[in-house]
Amino acid sequence: MAEKPKEYKRLNRAVGVAEALTGALDPALKRRGFASRDIITYWAAMAPAPYDKVAVPDKLVWPRGERSAEGATLHLRCASSHALGLAHEGAKVAAAVNRYFGYVLVGQVRLSAEPFRPHSAKAADTEPKLTSAAEAKVSDAIDGIEDEGLKEALRVLGRGIMAKSKPSGR
Incomplete structure (x- = not known):
């Protein structure tokens, strides 16, 4: 049974x-x-x-x-x-x-013969992948800013926002 x-x-x-x-x-x-x-x-x-x-x-x-x-x-x-x-x-x-x-x-x-791996998880890809149109939109938005530090910070922010936003079908 x-x-x-x-x-x-x-x-x-x-x-x-x-x-x-x-x-x-x-x-x-x-x-x-x-x-x-x-x-x-x-x-x-x-x-x-x-x-x-x-x-x-x-x-x-x-x-x-x-x-x-x-x-x-x-x-x-x-x-x-x-x-x-x-x-x-x-x-x-x-x-x-x-x-x-x-x-x-x-x-x-x-x-042990096994290797030690303190962080075995693969690191996440931190660089978002954008289309050329999205790259151009971010570049145009920060074009008039003179401070290089601020410009780079806004570039990273803009790339992150564009990578997360869904493309519109307009």
Whole structure:
């Protein structure tokens, strides 16, 4: 007999994104060795400076067999400029993580082969694309202004307005 699909309980109230997505990341995190989101969520609070800003947890690898008292190996993605320092101060980072959790979670810290990308999202294209007629209209509007700083600011403003306005079919 086929299993019934899981029925979701209605909360009958407004919820935040974090609460609504609770559990959505758990399967992916479990594949990376994390039992919960805590080490990733609170990394900035538990990691010593400067590694709270230049490194992020990648995966947690437990020794084969049962989880031992020595703890797991924490693999970190790190900015290349701080990789040597992190390699030497791995014990300091492991101690900070263990102090945060209150037990031996991390036995050693290793660098991950994956690259560190602090801003992985592609930057938005800031230069609006205009037709030649719109460019000419902006240039004509600011033609009589003598102050170069003001002229450039108005050019940027005019280009932004023309890029957002819908072309009229007149």
